Amino acid sequence: MRIDIVTERYYGENCYIVSDEKSGKCAVIDPASHGIALEVERLGLKPEFVLLTHGHFDHIGGTDEFLEKYNVPLYVHENDAELLTDGYKNASSLLIGEAVTVSAEPKTLKNGDALSLGSLEIGVVHTPGHTRGCVCYFCGDAVFTGDTVFAYDRGRTDLYGGDETTILDSIRKLMPMLKGKTIYPGHGPERKF
Numbered sequence: 001m002r003i004d005i006v007t008e009r010y011y012g013e014n015c016y017i018v019s020d021e022k023s024g025k026c027a028v029i030d031p032a033s034h035g036i037a038l039e040v041e042r043l044g045l046k047p048e049f050v051l052l053t054h055g056h057f058d059h060i061g062g063t064d065e066f067l068e069k070y071n072v073p074l075y076v077h078e079n080d081a082e083l084l085t086d087g088y089k090n091a092s093s094l095l096i097g098e099a100v101t102v103s104a105e106p107k108t109l110k111n112g113d114a115l116s117l118g119s120l121e122i123g124v125v126h127t128p129g130h131t132r133g134c135v136c137y138f139c140g141d142a143v144f145t146g147d148t149v150f151a152y153d154r155g156r157t158d159l160y161g162g163d164e165t166t167i168l169d170s171i172r173k174l175m176p177m178l179k180g181k182t183i184y185p186g187h188g189p190e191r192k193f
Contacts, residue, residue, distance in 0.1 A: 001120055001140050003184065006039050008032040011058040012187050016144055019045050020118025027051055027117050028066060029137060029144050030059040030186060037062075037069040048117055052076040053146025053186060054134045055083025056159070057092030057100035067104045075115070077126060078108035079161075080133025089160045109135065127174055129167020130155035136174065138181075145183045149174065151191035 004017040015033045017040060019026035026045040028036060030053055040047055047070040052059060055076060067074060076084065083090040084106060087099025111126035123138040127148040134155070137144040147155035154171060157164045178193040185191075 001142065003142060004039065004043060005184070006033045006036055008058070008061070013058045014184065014186060014188075015062070016184055017043065017045065018117065018120070018122070018139060018142075018144075019043070020120045023118035025118040027115075027122065029053065030146065031062040031066045032059050034062045034065055037066045040066075040070070047072050049073045049075060049115065051115075051122070051137055051144075052080070052084075052106075053137070053144060053148075054131045055080035055090050056131065056147070057087070057090045057096070059146070059186060060084060060090070060102050061100050063102045064104065074102070074104045074106045075109050076106045077124075077133030077135045078110055079128070080131055081106055081108055083131065083133075083161075091159050094159075111135075125174070125177070127167075127170035128161075129157060129163055129165075129170045131159070132161040134170070138177070141181050143178060143181050143183045145174075145185045147186040149178075149183060150185040150188050151183070153188075155186075 006015045013032045016029040084102040087093035092100035113124040130147045
């Protein structure tokens, strides 16, 4: 497995390109960056699908552009699908004054789902609290945590669908699963647990 990181300059969100080195197939996680399609092309990879850890605007901003170039499925947890088309629910209208939305129709995920990427398997763990549909993606020794858990902090809970008690419950459930793994968060550096 290879992991390439593209960090968007405005909000510092991380976009991950996870690839199976044997097949050259890749998944893009949280395509916030408008240059992500160019990076995938530069790396010579074959996109299979796009995964969203949650539906906030700063994690979906480059999705439509990417899907225009690469006609692949888009996946999001069933509880966050509504955020993709609503600028208030995904916080873009509130925080930047204009709606950021996704026009592609997503396929929905739920806790326990798994997707194949060449020889890799990506598992889905529902970790609500930052939003109702936050998920973490487990792949080998890597965990893509979105805005649930950062290297030394956790996600905010004051936006639509956020809940303090729920995120703390999610983190308690998640922590034993992170032992010996490296987290790749939605913002900031990775961290080995």
